[in-house]
Amino acid sequence: MTDKFISIEGIARRYPDAGGGGTTIFENLWLSMKRGEFGCVIGHSGCGKTTVLNILAGLDEPSEGAVIVDGQAIEGTSLDRAVIFQSHALLPWRTVLGNVAYAVTSKWRNWDRVKVKAHAQKFIDLVGLTGSEHKRPSELSGGMKQRVGIARALSITPKIMLMDEPFSALDALTRGTLQDEVRRICLETGQTAFMITHDVDEAIYLADKIFLMTNGPGAVLAEIVENPLPKDRGRIDLHRHPLYYAVRNHIVDFLVSRSKTFAATVTDHDPRNVPVVRPGKPELIVTSTGEDFTEASWPGLARPSTSS
Numbered sequence: 001m002t003d004k005f006i007s008i009e010g011i012a013r014r015y016p017d018a019g020g021g022g023t024t025i026f027e028n029l030w031l032s033m034k035r036g037e038f039g040c041v042i043g044h045s046g047c048g049k050t051t052v053l054n055i056l057a058g059l060d061e062p063s064e065g066a067v068i069v070d071g072q073a074i075e076g077t078s079l080d081r082a083v084i085f086q087s088h089a090l091l092p093w094r095t096v097l098g099n100v101a102y103a104v105t106s107k108w109r110n111w112d113r114v115k116v117k118a119h120a121q122k123f124i125d126l127v128g129l130t131g132s133e134h135k136r137p138s139e140l141s142g143g144m145k146q147r148v149g150i151a152r153a154l155s156i157t158p159k160i161m162l163m164d165e166p167f168s169a170l171d172a173l174t175r176g177t178l179q180d181e182v183r184r185i186c187l188e189t190g191q192t193a194f195m196i197t198h199d200v201d202e203a204i205y206l207a208d209k210i211f212l213m214t215n216g217p218g219a220v221l222a223e224i225v226e227n228p229l230p231k232d233r234g235r236i237d238l239h240r241h242p243l244y245y246a247v248r249n250h251i252v253d254f255l256v257s258r259s260k261t262f263a264a265t266v267t268d269h270d271p272r273n274v275p276v277v278r279p280g281k282p283e284l285i286v287t288s289t290g291e292d293f294t295e296a297s298w299p300g301l302a303r304p305s306t307s308s
């Protein structure tokens with residue numbers, strides 16, 4: 001109970017359709033995270049990942065259910081929850097320093113210029129943009145712009161970082177560098193993070209928990225994968241870890257087949273007790289409430305591959 005820093009409680013999102021009816025994107029979605037955890041959501045396009053993130057951010061409202069953060073139901077946006085989008089959404093007429101300082105001032109309105117500047121600079125340094133403070137967004141590469149977005153989000157010391165495919169528009173090299181930065185920052189600051197990605201390796205590198213959603217409409221949170229890889233994992237040699245392929249195969253198998261057949265094959269799915277699995281360590285399969293859970297009791301759960 002108390003370790004549920006984020007608690008998504010039975011939310012649904014429905015939209016009216018042209019015929020006077022409605023479409024349920026997802027419903028009865030329950031999900032929780034501890035303080036300091038890094039969670040990644042994976043699922044096919046249209047299953048409702050961005051909708052969930054927007055609800056967490058307070059940019060959208062659920063049709064049913066509630067989201068509790070740090071013991072309080074959220075109502076609208078808050079500087080406690082910073083969002084990093086795929087597009088950087090920087091103010092084009094402001095410099096790097098100006099963009100970050102603008103966010104700092106919005107949180108601490110009575111700070112003087114010197115204090116705002118020093119605070120903004122700390123986060124510009126943290127994301128490796130020292131020396132580029134006075135450049136405008138038009139003078140920055142995509143990766144640099146995304147760094148400004150990260151610095152801006154972190155500078156308001158949010159309780160939660162919400163990231164919607166933050167690196168998907170970047171080249172592989174820049175993406176890797178920024179994944180390293182985000183991971184380092186989250187480990188150093190104990191930041192709680194919730195991120196959407198389509199990149200399985202990115203999820204395995206960054207996440208403590210990977211939330212697998214089935215296809216929409218009517219998507220459900222099918223399974224929570226607890227990352228069995230050690231906390232001090234490195235991006236470059238991730239694939240050498242003996243459990244790496246077990247985790248990867250498990251997620252890919254879900255995306256390729258189980259996400260599509262889930263509704264037809266798993267008839268006893270309990271959205272409040274979503275199975276928690278640790279691929280490669282099948283003896284540790286439990287439900288989110290700690291109940292033992294075996295392959296036999298859930299036919300849709302393929303025994304994870306243990307190949308290395």
Ligand SMILES: Nc1ncnc2c1ncn2[C@@H]1O[C@H](COP(=O)(O)OP(=O)(O)OP(=O)(O)O)[C@@H](O)[C@H]1O
Nearest residue numbers: 015016025043044045046047048049050051052216
């Ligand atoms: N304002 C809206 N009115 C009607 N339907 C909407 C609206 N916004 C989103 N949807 C629908 O909700 C569904 C979920 O959208 P969402 O963007 O959350 O999916 P997603 O999983 O994030 O997809 P992607 O991976 O492509 O970003 C989609 O089918 C989308 O068309």
